[in-house]
Amino acid sequence: MPIRHGVFDTPAFMPVGTQGSIKGVLPDHVAATGSQCVLANTYHLMLRPGERTVAELGGLHRFMGWNGPILTDSGGFQVFSMSDLNKITDQGVTFKSHVDGSLVHLDPKRSMEVQNALGADIIMAFDECPAAAAPQEYHFMAVERTLRWAAECIEHHQRQSDQSLFGIVQGGTDFALRERCARALVEMDFPGYAVGGLAVGEGFEAMKGVLKASTPMLPAEKPRYLMGVGFPRDIAAAVAAGIDMFDCVLPTRNGRNAYAFTGDGAIRLRNSQYTADGGPIEPGCDCYACRTFTRGAIRHFFFAGEMLGPILVSVHNIRFFQRFMADVRRAIGDGAFGRFLENDPRCRLGPGAKDDVPDLRPEQAADVVRDR
């Protein structure tokens, strides 16, 4: 699998640069967190500034100020998550641009055209991603469409030599359907595979079941990517199932809301208990925020509306995820991942505890969907 801009260690966590920037974090600080590969969203960039503008400006790496590997998604997830906005047929999807309200069409050919123009190292096939709760027949039809579209993506992909196109397994929580989709994709011989349609409300146990059904069908010698996941708990379970790559907006989105990840669970830095707290966000953390600022100062920045609040907690949270991934890789290298999974408290960090996820107002929930 060609990676023009260098290799990265797996299992890998990719921070999300939705519109071409990891929100609030300059690339040197992204790199300092240990991030090696980052993600950007085709949907957002095709609408603004447009993929041709990105290409004219020297391509996505130059655009983002990031010389390491980049992955772009297909645009499908964002389109399908705004189902009131779109018309889906076998010929693709028509939706209203959230930027200027114009009608935009996206299909496998167009997704490839956009992703070829952006120029990421890894690009994704255009798939249909139904809600977890969609009827069984719908999931069945969506898999048919996803497979047909995957073949069309291969056909229209113009930069096979320097962009690796990954196929995406769909099928909801129907294990047999997942298996069927995975097998069919493997026959198309992609350089890598993703499991999509998870972390959309199906629950932790269902996710593990789907991974158990899908991952063994995908060749172990090729990268396997679980899209949009997740909490450390989810990542640990997915690594156990054989997943190599992850992306999620959690570190930056929670960071912007003053929620910081720590090994003991999430803390909310707006809480008054941190007003005069002279310690770092997380004792023992080596990130720039923890080395440089107190919890009390960061709390102040949030209340004073200073950008440094969101920036610093985002930096810490990304570093938290990258320290976790480094420990996962070390445990695997030591042949001790089973023990790690059982004993490391981070492997139980999920959305359960009250403080773990901010209560989202509806407009924020929409942001989340758009961010993914």
Next chain:
Amino acid sequence: MPIRHGVFDTPAFMPVGTQGSIKGVLPDHVAATGSQCVLANTYHLMLRPGERTVAELGGLHRFMGWNGPILTDSGGFQVFSMSDLNKITDQGVTFKSHVDGSLVHLDPKRSMEVQNALGADIIMAFDECPAAAAPQEYHFMAVERTLRWAAECIEHHQRQSDQSLFGIVQGGTDFALRERCARALVEMDFPGYAVGGLAVGEGFEAMKGVLKASTPMLPAEKPRYLMGVGFPRDIAAAVAAGIDMFDCVLPTRNGRNAYAFTGDGAIRLRNSQYTADGGPIEPGCDCYACRTFTRGAIRHFFFAGEMLGPILVSVHNIRFFQRFMADVRRAIGDGAFGRFLENDPRCRLGPGAKDDVPDLRPEQAADVVRDR
């Protein structure tokens, strides 16, 4: 003059960290611009989070994540710029907190108490700063009060051994009054002196006249600081008059509004002409923004509402000011400052040209006052 946290080169430009942060710029990037000393605002920090909280958190250096020298103003300028909010008597000023609406009192003793608690290396005497257009008699009375308050500040300053207290020359545009104020302050033997009450609408020529009247009265072997100034043109003229220190919110405020300083004048990066511009903000600039991002990408970040837009242009603008100061110092060292002043186009960069200063909406103008 003691500077606990190291020395800095003069003439110096200090970026402004109003509420304890140079807006959007992490301290390592502030340092990378060549900034050696930064400013923070007593008025803002005493209201939020409160000087005792800053002290509990380890003092202002720890709070800001800045180990170099810091200067705090007295709080006076912000209070006096919001004249509808305050009652001024010889006993000090009473004003409404913009944070919680409570009534707050500030006087020389309290200003010293707050600045001693914050712990900056250089602190300022509490002065009265009338509008330039105030009647002559008012300026006369304000100077009397400023001198009385200056003596009170010396009396109440509790950290003489590690904080240098500067006196402030007032007197509006009455040269004789300025001279009188300067002479009286020098008799009090401060470790440094500031010229206040400028850049408040008096105009460039009046400012030069005031500096010509004030600066020669102030001992050349002690630092002389022109508060709240300004454009490169103003700085160059003030250096010619003997000024050693400057601070201004222009680089960061204009940066947040997409206005970038260049040697050829200001450019507005939101303009459509930069959409596909693959060059740096300013060709030849060595700042992080210019080394890493294209004009087109930065324009996109502004339109997409990404923090990186304001951050990158702020970084560039601060570096622009610091490159200018480095060239000023070099010219002085070479004994060629007169030629520099005459020939370097930056020495004519003022608020004249249409693009140089954003049109401020009223609420933004209020921000400017609060920021100073």
